[in-house]
Amino acid sequence: MFPLGTPLVPGSLLPLQIFEPRYQQMMSDVLEAIDPEFGVVLIERGHEVGGGDIRSMAGTVARIVETQVAADGRRMVLALGIRRLRVHEWLPDAPYPIALVNDWPDKSLVEIDSAEASRLFDKVIEVSSLFEKLGGPPLRVADIELSTDASFASFQLVALAPIGPADRQRLLVCEDAARRLELLESALSDVEAACRFRLQGE
Numbered sequence: 001m002f003p004l005g006t007p008l009v010p011g012s013l014l015p016l017q018i019f020e021p022r023y024q025q026m027m028s029d030v031l032e033a034i035d036p037e038f039g040v041v042l043i044e045r046g047h048e049v050g051g052g053d054i055r056s057m058a059g060t061v062a063r064i065v066e067t068q069v070a071a072d073g074r075r076m077v078l079a080l081g082i083r084r085l086r087v088h089e090w091l092p093d094a095p096y097p098i099a100l101v102n103d104w105p106d107k108s109l110v111e112i113d114s115a116e117a118s119r120l121f122d123k124v125i126e127v128s129s130l131f132e133k134l135g136g137p138p139l140r141v142a143d144i145e146l147s148t149d150a151s152f153a154s155f156q157l158v159a160l161a162p163i164g165p166a167d168r169q170r171l172l173v174c175e176d177a178a179r180r181l182e183l184l185e186s187a188l189s190d191v192e193a194a195c196r197f198r199l200q201g202e
Contacts, residue, residue, distance in 0.1 A: 001099050004040055006042070007056075007169040008060045009060060010152055011080075011159045012060075014062055015078050016079065018076075026038065027064075031064065037061050039085055039087075042055070042059065058104065058172060083105075087100070108175070109176075111150060112153065112154070118146075120181060120185060127192045150177045151176075157181065157184060161191075163184075163191060
């Protein structure tokens, strides 16, 4: 398990620079597996380095898609969030964080109208462009195609949205895709209002 100060959702890329010996060991162990996967959870309180943190009981399975070792020994890892997990029990960190987990699919496999998903995608792009004007990172959408799976598509939209970590974690733990998109639209409206207010004052 890899606790972080920001949440990861399925469909989101996670670049990591691994320098702590325990996580260097973890990545070596993960890369020996047929499926090089590890869990990512949000640190709810505490710090990423040194232990003693309080970790979320919900997170995401990340799969390593690229890795290389830098000249100074750091391991550079690019992972992709692929599915949600629920932690049942944290085990002793020996030598790195380990937990008993299960996959956590959405409670109900609701259908989402493709037009509705496209509308929210457009909303994400619109709000992201406002956020970029205030110094936020640009959203690169040229190669993005929403999944036909409603659950994964909802997570893709969450991953792309210019929202904070608290909102992202709240959307991660939603029970189904329909509710997730409803809350995402509300969060986007809040960000849009804040951006327009700041831009009006500049």
